[in-house]
Amino acid sequence: MRWLLDEMLPRSAASELEKLGHDAVAVVDVELAGADDQAVFEFAISEQRIVVTENFADFAALLEDRQRAEEPCVPVVFVRKASFPSRGALPTHLAKHLDRWAEENPEPYTGFHWP
Numbered sequence: 001m002r003w004l005l006d007e008m009l010p011r012s013a014a015s016e017l018e019k020l021g022h023d024a025v026a027v028v029d030v031e032l033a034g035a036d037d038q039a040v041f042e043f044a045i046s047e048q049r050i051v052v053t054e055n056f057a058d059f060a061a062l063l064e065d066r067q068r069a070e071e072p073c074v075p076v077v078f079v080r081k082a083s084f085p086s087r088g089a090l091p092t093h094l095a096k097h098l099d100r101w102a103e104e105n106p107e108p109y110t111g112f113h114w115p
Contacts, residue, residue, distance in 0.1 A: 001102045004044045006053035007033055009081070009094065016095030022102065025049070037062060044074045050108065051076045052098065060112060067110070075108040077101070077115055 003024040005014050010026075017024035027033055032040055037058045044051045051074060053059050059076050066073045077098070084093040101115035 001098075002047065002049040003098065004030075004040070004047070004049035004051050006040060006051065006055060006059075008054050009052060009079070010091045013091040013094045016091045017098060020095055020099045022099065023049075041066075041074075045072050048074065050074055052079060054078065054080060063110075063112065073110045075110055075113055077113045079115065 001022050003014065003017055003022055005011070005024065005026040007027045011028055014024040014026045014029065027035065027040055027043075030043060032043060037055065041051065041059065041062050043049075051059060053076065056078050059078070063073055063076055079094065079097070081090060081094075084090050084097070097115060101113070105113070
């Protein structure tokens with residue numbers, strides 16, 4: 001799968017996803033650090049990447065608005081860092097979690113996902 005990790009998630013999780021065979025980038029890797037959510041979403045659409053974020057409120061609104069207007073969209077996967085073990089293992093655990101989700105959802109629908 002092609003992933004775009006939002007900036008509140010560790011950049012190294014993209015590297016961990018790459019090790020598992022995914023095409024993954026973090027927003028900081030594509031010069032979108034500090035960019036507004038609209039710009040991040042537009043980039044994801046242009047690259048056909050699944051957005052992974054903790055920012056439910058903003059990305060849910062963006063997705064709903066675009067779907068209502070029948071504009072192009074991509075799936076958005078919402079995660080909570082607090083759901084994963086701490087102590088520096090977040091990138092590995094997040095990558096494994098997303099890898100399992102990708103196996104279970106090889107062709108995810110455009111919309112919200114809570115893996």
